[in-house]
Amino acid sequence: MSSLDELSAAEIAVGVREGAFSAEEVARAALDAIDQREGEVAAFLQVSNELALNVARATDAARLRGEELGPLAGVPCGFKDNMQLLGTRTTCASRMLENYESNFTATCVGRMLAAGVTPVGKTNMDEFAFGSSTESSAFHRSNNPWDTTRVPGGSSGGSAAAVAAGEATLCLGSDTGGSIRQPASFCGVVGMKPSYGVVSRCGVVAFGSSLDQVGPFGRSVGDVALAMDALVSGGADPFDASSQACEAGFLSALEAPVEGRRVGVVPQLMEMEGLSDEVKDGIRLAERVLEDQGAQLVEVELPHIASAIAAYYVIAPCEAFSNLARFDGVRYGYQEPGCATLDEQTARSRAHGFGEEAKRRQLLGAYLLSSGSYDKYYYPAQQVRTLITQDYLRAWGSCDVILMPCVPRCAFKFGEMSDPTQMYASDMFTISNNIAGNCGISVPLGLGPDSCMPLSAQLQGPAFKDQSLLSFARALERGLDLGRGLGAGAPVAPGFAKRGGEL
Structure with missing residues (x-):
């Protein structure tokens, strides 16, 4: 078979279904890649060798019996370590759950398993998902595959790094x-947050129950679409009260033309403090690409979006x-x-089971919910949440999607963000999406000419x-024509520098 880095999820699944190669061969290739690269990347908390090979062998046996295989048959998949999976530990990267x-x-x-994936392990994260760099993991940090002195992002940093x-x-x-x-942006892969309620959270250790949503990472938009079809299969989950029935068909709708459809741009966001010049240039590039694909740019306003961080760090x-x-x-x-x-x-x-960031956030939550503070902080934060949601509803009257930065700058170096409030600002462009329950996706643009990240x-x-x-x-990806990511060679867009060397 071709190198695992060169194959998309769809190509792997077709190859396994047609017998071009076996699921076990794919699993061994993935486990070999982990063995070779984990010393530098450290994306996983637990590599499930035996489980992966057993699942792969079962997939191969089902093919030999003539059974129809799933759309993700044999595709190696990792799971953030706040998701339950029989046969593994679920630690949330915390000493509190180290042996759970x-x-x-x-x-x-x-x-995902029903769709045929091979589970290769549980990926690293910030402790209980509290962080933006994986530095708060109780066990070890994960490194950005592009430059191991830099963070992969967080809290799902291990998942992004593993795919990259x-x-x-x-x-x-x-x-x-x-x-x-955010970690998808830092690591140069595609990462999608579905709308609140689209993907069941049953069996996922909760952080913020009105904000959490599960979503996929992939090296292409097509791979993410395949994963989304698997995640919504089976309809609403009766074990998650927020779960909604959503139709599959993400992959079949992927090539729908964007000609004549409207892309909202928010001028105020391009002037926000801390936004780097190369990120601004990248967004302008994305605007041109979408226009070339036939989309129409329209200006929209989100007047309360600057208050999103303040509201989020109360709620x-x-x-x-x-x-x-x-x-x-x-x-x-x-x-x-x-x-x-x-x-x-x-x-x-x-005191001894939780790390510093986990204790900091719980203490803050206890204070904000205490008598006298609730009315002063929590209730106004919910009012701001309503205003932000209303801003988006008005904007959707003028556009089909909104284009904006994902992060204010490229991946920063370890230890560079010593002040927690600086770290919190890494999510300044993403938080409003969770507050309103909308869907969002990070699409790679290439490498910045200054950072080469x-x-x-x-x-x-x-x-x-x-x-x-x-x-x-998909239209943006098609217009950029970046390839599949790190494993297929460094992606590069017109006007952006390409970093030499390979992983």
Whole structure:
């Protein structure tokens, strides 16, 4: 078979179904790639060699019996380590859950398995998804495959790095305020946050229950579309009250023309403090490409978007405080030995089981929900959320999607963001999407001429218009013609520098 880096998810699945190569061969190629590259990239917390080979052999046996294989048959896939998968640990990159064995499989993971993927492991993340760099992982950091002195982003940094490094063809991540799109941008891959409710969260450890959404990473928009078809198969999940029934057909709708359709641009966002010149140039390039594809650019306003970070860092810590209260050292999580009383055991277990960022966010949530602070902070934050949602609804009257930056700059170096508030600003262009429940996607543009690191554009679409969003992402990808990503050679767009060398 060809190198795993050179094959798309669709090509792998077709090859396995037609017998051009076996699922076990693909699995071994993926596991070999992980073995060769993990020393530098460190994308995984757990590599599931035995599970991967067993699933691959079962796929091959089903083909030999003449059974119809799934649309993702044999495709190597990694899962963020906040997703339950039988036969693996689910640690959320925290000492609190270091030894927790998954006792069931999350719905999103199960649907990917039903589509035929081979599970190659659980990917690294910021602890309990609190972070933008994977530096808060309790076990180790993950590195950006383009430059291992730089962060891969977060909190789904391990998933983005694994796809960029060719260790997996697909990965799943979760996005609460940008945790799929930001690392996808930093690592030069495609990352999609579906609309709130499109993908079931049953079996995914919660951070912010009104904000969280599961989505895929891939090296192309087509691969992401295939994953989305798998994730929505089976309809609404009765075990997730927010789950909605959504039609499949993402792949079949991918090449829908964008000619005559409207792309919103927000001038105020291009003037926001901290936005680098090369990101601005990248967005202008994306505008030209979409116009060349026949789309019409229209100016829209999002007058309250600058308040999104302030609202998010009230709402999200409050929900995190509520969700993580269950980890008390009694039924769930790390249990401190030698404690004389239940109160002492709970206090010490939480103090030693959680990392600094996890404790910071829970303490902030406890304060914001306390008497006197709730009315002062939490209620106004929810009012701002309503205003931001209304801004988007007005904008959708003028456009089909909105084009904006995904991140203010390319991937930063480890240790560069010492102030937590600086780190929080990494999500300044993604958070509003979660607040409003819309869909969003990060599409690679190539390498910046200054940083020689991946840059991207973000497209956002109305809630439950995910298929339409992907057709715009495909149009942008088609116009750029970047190739498939790091494994297929460094992507490069007109006017952007190409970094020499390969992984």
